[in-house]
Every structure is written in structure tokens, then in C-alpha cells.
Amino acid sequence: MRLYRExxxxxxxxxxxxxxxxxxxxxxxxKGSTNNGDLSLPITVARRYGIKSEATLAKALRELCSVGLLAISRRGGSTKEGHRQVNLYRFTDYDVYENPSKHIDACKATNEWKLITTLGLGREAIRKGEEQAAALALERKKTLLQKMKGTTSEIEGVEPKTTSKNEVWPAEPLQKMKPAQGPPMSVKPYAATV
Known part of the structure; x- marks a missing residue:
């Protein structure tokens, strides 16, 4: 394994x-001699190298992409057949060879990490990457949630839709409660007797 001084x-x-x-x-x-672009890091492998949680792994991969040391060569997701595919990554300082079976195109080294010329630029790139990830997660959350419409009033009892004979508690409609009417009850002070 070579980590170059540069x-x-x-x-x-x-x-x-x-x-x-x-x-x-x-x-x-x-990374071997020809598999740049076909690299993935699942949590099961990452745990062997000190990354214990999925959140830490995701943040680490976003950092690497934000500063340009890594780039996504194939975006993961679900296929039409229902299979899950992982993101595949490439090192930007190495060439990528074509791999048609994994839909990876050949490209020369791009060295985006050289654009980070100060620590401030690097930290800003990481901060922007985290903001984009948070916005994307929020957008996904909005589209996945089902908006519920209320069909009952606030004081109306809720009744179960279906029951079985084997249930421990019998299915009975809940009692509808009305707010108290009239003057409030007065409380008599406690008188000590001797």
C-alpha cells in the first residue's frame, strides 16, 4: 500500500x-493495479479498520469526496429487479480502467484534491458537503412520509377497526367524555381536631 508524500x-x-x-x-x-473505480467500503469491512458506526463511515466517505481525494465512479441504489447496489469509489490521483460489467468508464487521474490549497478551503468544502447531505436526507424524509388526515374530532372516541376472539381485552368502543360544566367544586380546608 502506497500513501504518497504529496x-x-x-x-x-x-x-x-x-x-x-x-x-x-x-x-x-x-486498490490493485486495475480496480480503481471498483472500490467500496461496507461497514463490515470498515469495522476492521476502526470505523465502528455507519454514521461515521458515511461522514468519512463524504469528507473524502468533498476534499477531492475520492470520487464516486458509480452511484448505488436499487435496481429494477429489487437488488441493492453500493456506491463505487475511485481515487482521483490514479487512472481508472473501463469495467463495462459494472458500468465504470475509463478516465485519467483528475487530482481534485490539489484544488484544496489551504486548510480553510478544505474545511469549507467538508462543511458544504455535510450541508448538502443533510438537505438531501431531509428531502428524502419529506417524500417518504405519508401525510395523515384527521377524520375525527378531538373529543371523539377511537374504536378499533378489527378484532379477533382471542384478544385479551374485549374490543369495546371507548367512552366519549364531555368537558365539565358548571361551577368548580369547592374544597373545604382540613380542620385539625384535638
Whole structure:
């Protein structure tokens, strides 16, 4: 495994958290001479290299992409057959060879990490990457939630729709309660008797 001095001393590397550095090294261990672009890091593998949670792994991969050390070569998701595909990554400082079976196109090294010329630029890129991820997660959450429409009044009792004979509690309609009417009850003070 080769971690070149130019990358190690770069501002992009210096901005990374320890999780980001661990993820980079774990992916670098997988890289062979021709498989750049066909790299993935599932949580089961990441745990061997010190990344314990899925949230830390996701944040680390976002950091690496934000500072340009990694790029996504194939975006994951669900296929028409219902299979899940993982994101595949490439190191930007190495060439990528074509892999038609995984829909990976050939490309030369792009070295986006060299655009991070100061620590401030690197931290800003990571911050923007996190904001984009949060906005995307919020958008997904909005589209996945079902909006419920109320069909009863606030004081109306709720009745079960279906029951079985084996239920422990019998299915009976709940009692409708009305708010108290009239003057409030007075409380007599406690008189001590001797």
C-alpha cells in the first residue's frame, strides 16, 4: 500500500477527521493495479479498520469526496429487479480502467484534491458537503412520509377497526367524555381536631 508524500502532506489530507483517514487507508488496501473505480467500503469491512458506526463511515466517505481525494465512479441504489447496489469509489490521483460489467468508464487521474490549497478551503468544502447531505436526507424524509388526515374530532372516541376472539381485552368502543360544566367544586380546608 502506497500513501504518497504529496497526498500525505496536502491540505486535503490535513482537513480529514480520523475516520476519514481510516476510510482512505481501508480503501487504499483494496486498490490493485486495475480496480480503481471498483472500490467500496461496507461497514463490515470498515469495522476492521476502526470505523465502528455507519454514521461515521458515511461522514468519512463524504469528507473524502468533498476534499477531492475520492470520487464516486458509480452511484448505488436499487435496481429494477429489487437488488441493492453500493456506491463505487475511485481515487482521483490514479487512472481508472473501463469495467463495462459494472458500468465504470475509463478516465485519467483528475487530482481534485490539489484544488484544496489551504486548510480553510478544505474545511469549507467538508462543511458544504455535510450541508448538502443533510438537505438531501431531509428531502428524502419529506417524500417518504405519508401525510395523515384527521377524520375525527378531538373529543371523539377511537374504536378499533378489527378484532379477533382471542384478544385479551374485549374490543369495546371507548367512552366519549364531555368537558365539565358548571361551577368548580369547592374544597373545604382540613380542620385539625384535638
Amino acid at each position: 497526498v500525505f502532506e496536502s491540505h486535503a489530507w490535513q482537513c480529514l477527521s480520523s475516520g476519514g483517514r481510516d476510510a482512505y487507508l481501508a480503501l487504499l488496501l483494496q
